Amino acid sequence: MKLKIPILILAIILIVFPGLAMVAIPQQEQNHQQSGQSPQLYVKGSIENIKGQPIKKASIILPELSLSAESDESGRFALGPLPPGKYHLEVHADNYMTYISDPLEIVANIQNYQIILSPKIEEQIVVTATRTPKRYAETPVKTEVISKTRIEQKVAANLAESLSLTPGIRVENDCQNCNFTQVRINGMEGKYTQILINGLPVVSAMTGVYGLEQIPAGMIEQIEIVKGGGSALYGGNAVAGVVNVITREPGENRTDLKVVEEAISSEPHLTLNFNTSHVSRDMNTRTYLFANYQKRNPVDLNQDSFSELGSINNTSFGLNLFHDFQAVKAKAKFEIFKIFEDRRGGNLFDRPCHETDVCEWIKSDQLGLSAEWNQALKPNLFYNLSFSYLDAKRDTYYGSHQDPKAYGSTKNPLLIGNGQMNWQAGVHLLSFGFQLRRDKIKDQALGYNRIIDQTYDEVGIFIQDDWKISKTLSLLGGLRLNKHTALNNVVFTPRVSLLANLTRDLTWRTTISTGFRAPQVFDEDLHITQVGGVGMMIVNSPALKEENSSSLTTGFDFGRQSGRYNLQLSLEGFYTRLADAFILHEISGTENTRLMERINGSGAKVYGVSAVAGLSIGQRVVLNSGWTIQNNLLDEPEPEFNSKDFFRTPKSYGYASLEYKNERWLNAELSLEYTGSMKVPHYAGYILSDLLETTDPFWVVNLKLNRKVELKTGASFNFLAGIFNLFDSYQKDLDLGADRDSGYVYGPSKPRSFYAGLEYSF
Numbered sequence: 010m011k012l013k014i015p016i017l018i019l020a021i022i023l024i025v026f027p028g029l030a031m032v033a034i035p036q037q038e039q040n041h042q043q044s045g046q047s048p049q050l051y052v053k054g055s056i057e058n059i060k061g062q063p064i065k066k067a068s069i070i071l072p073e074l075s076l077s078a079e080s081d082e083s084g085r086f087a088l089g090p091l092p093p094g095k096y097h098l099e100v101h102a103d104n105y106m107t108y109i110s111d112p113l114e115i116v117a118n119i120q121n122y123q124i125i126l127s128p129k130i131e132e133q134i135v136v137t138a139t140r141t142p143k144r145y146a147e148t149p150v151k152t153e154v155i156s157k158t159r160i161e162q163k164v165a166a167n168l169a170e171s172l173s174l175t176p177g178i179r180v181e182n183d184c185q186n187c188n189f190t191q192v193r194i195n196g197m198e199g200k201y202t203q204i205l206i207n208g209l210p211v212v213s214a215m216t217g218v219y220g221l222e223q224i225p226a227g228m229i230e231q232i233e234i235v236k237g238g239g240s241a242l243y244g245g246n247a248v249a250g251v252v253n254v255i256t257r258e259p260g261e262n263r264t265d266l267k268v269v270e271e272a273i274s275s276e277p278h279l280t281l282n283f284n285t286s287h288v289s290r291d292m293n294t295r296t297y298l299f300a301n302y303q304k305r306n307p308v309d310l311n312q313d314s315f316s317e318l319g320s321i322n323n324t325s326f327g328l329n330l331f332h333d334f335q336a337v338k339a340k341a342k343f344e345i346f347k348i349f350e351d352r353r354g355g356n357l358f359d360r361p362c363h364e365t366d367v368c369e370w371i372k373s374d375q376l377g378l379s380a381e382w383n384q385a386l387k388p389n390l391f392y393n394l395s396f397s398y399l400d401a402k403r404d405t406y407y408g409s410h411q412d413p414k415a416y417g418s419t420k421n422p423l424l425i426g427n428g429q430m431n432w433q434a435g436v437h438l439l440s441f442g443f444q445l446r447r448d449k450i451k452d453q454a455l456g457y458n459r460i461i462d463q464t465y466d467e468v469g470i471f472i473q474d475d476w477k478i479s480k481t482l483s484l485l486g487g488l489r490l491n492k493h494t495a496l497n498n499v500v501f502t503p504r505v506s507l508l509a510n511l512t513r514d515l516t517w518r519t520t521i522s523t524g525f526r527a528p529q530v531f532d533e534d535l536h537i538t539q540v541g542g543v544g545m546m547i548v549n550s551p552a553l554k555e556e557n558s559s560s561l562t563t564g565f566d567f568g569r570q571s572g573r574y575n576l577q578l579s580l581e582g583f584y585t586r587l588a589d590a591f592i593l594h595e596i597s598g599t600e601n602t603r604l605m606e607r608i609n610g611s612g613a614k615v616y617g618v619s620a621v622a623g624l625s626i627g628q629r630v631v632l633n634s635g636w637t638i639q640n641n642l643l644d645e646p647e648p649e650f651n652s653k654d655f656f657r658t659p660k661s662y663g664y665a666s667l668e669y670k671n672e673r674w675l676n677a678e679l680s681l682e683y684t685g686s687m688k689v690p691h692y693a694g695y696i697l698s699d700l701l702e703t704t705d706p707f708w709v710v711n712l713k714l715n716r717k718v719e720l721k722t723g724a725s726f727n728f729l730a731g732i733f734n735l736f737d738s739y740q741k742d743l744d745l746g747a748d749r750d751s752g753y754v755y756g757p758s759k760p761r762s763f764y765a766g767l768e769y770s771f
Contacts, residue, residue, distance in 0.1 A: 439475075445468055
């Protein structure tokens, strides 16, 4: 009787409140309990990329039971029914790394299992190596890619800062007065690297001197770097490699406002950025507008009343316009940008230049225009026509000791026309093209009787075959013919690259390439002697030949994702042989004037190894590191110090970074940049006689923090803060006073500095 009462009460409850039975025991479990079987369960969830966007048609597999499902348009999936137990989930999606979960014990229904997939590094779209958009996995040429996201993470204000933490790349400050920078690829001087904008060499010898800091980050969508000779496509100066700046093309309506204030030794450096993009409803018309402003006060680090970092006042803006003509399967692009900069270093900044002890002043003004037309004539036949014009001019003063003669001016209009036809013939993508370039330079320093008025024309034609031999093997071959008005001969520059996909995770790339560098009358070295009160003229020898190079690069890329871990490894060896290097020898000279002739000297060799490693642990932690060990040797010792070593080139350098990502709380990055010891010439002035110094190594530690707050309206705030050069690892033996050697500057670009900023996006 006692047993019947509880059973009767339970029966009444279930009759009156039948829903409780459904809550307490799922119908599926009731059925299995009634049948004596184990409950059947489901795993439901979503598949997203690292940007939070859904991934459709991803395959979700439960290998233990041979069950599979596919994500829908919203990235949702449901997998089951399945009995309780311990399982693994595998997720496969095109263009993403394979996901394998940790052991997952399923004892109840899982309603919202979120899986975030990381993109394959090989799936990045690159254009520099082949001059056609191509998946990196199918590109035989090794290409370093710096994305817009990565540039924003670096809080980079310009191109120079964007290139940091990149294997085999160093950006250095080469002047204590004007702080001009150059990028070294595998230790070779900046003049051996060709800077491109959208594949065109619109950065000339003059604009390249300060151009790395003048091209704003807001203009850049992506940076692609190809090391070694790239002349089969890009013409002169692509000896060390090419740095290709790809400008922004919008994909959504968005506006960003950003302000960053930096304190460098208590002196302010303000950066303001504005950009906005608009896309028509049919997506056929897209516009992108950007504007940037920078102002930096001069910084005196050793209290000698002379600046180590000069003043900068920079304003730049531009407009990109795109339109797709669907009826004729064509796309048009038009871009315009304007860069104005006033830069000055030395002392007595409140006085005219000729009333100071030292002054290097450069007022730059650049106007760039470009237009491009792409059209598909047939599914396998398409062409590209492009045009660029850069009107660059500047007024300068390079002088000391109140020299009234040291004013000058330079005008450098640059015109480029380019055409390319691409034909997909089975497994061959054949490309034919031409490039016309006119580089006019008029540089004058009338006080020193120096007038350079020269026009260089260069014509290049090229052919390239991108051959997909098999699923695992690709061959890229190209040949370029160049005729330069400063050379008597036609220059041939062939290149061949091989890609082998050895396994699913391992690829091998090898490139044999050639490059050349044409002579030029204008050289930024002209101003160095002028600061010392001596004018210099340079003429080319009638028998002058081009500098030429032969390069070999070979290396392996490995990438694998397992569960929460994503591992990327890269190992590359490189060798470059430089022949007929340009050198200067003096023809005649007086107390205030030197006439130099450019002739061909001996050669040099550059060789070494670069290794890169990256590890992602879930979506929170990312570790990256890249190191280069190399030798740069002249065939014959240079005459001043009898040294075979390249100056200002360390034998070892690299970086490491640790990122922590937590969008709900804080994103943080701790990075380390290492520069090994190197040989740097130190000329008399402040010191009694010329010396060849061997520098100490530098370890620069940087800390960056940001917190992003999303608003319900879709807008967001991003709060930024950080410390550059946390431990103030900076050159300690800078020269003092008016007679200092301004070229004796090395190591990090600036001392310890603090910054904070705010970005608003809507």
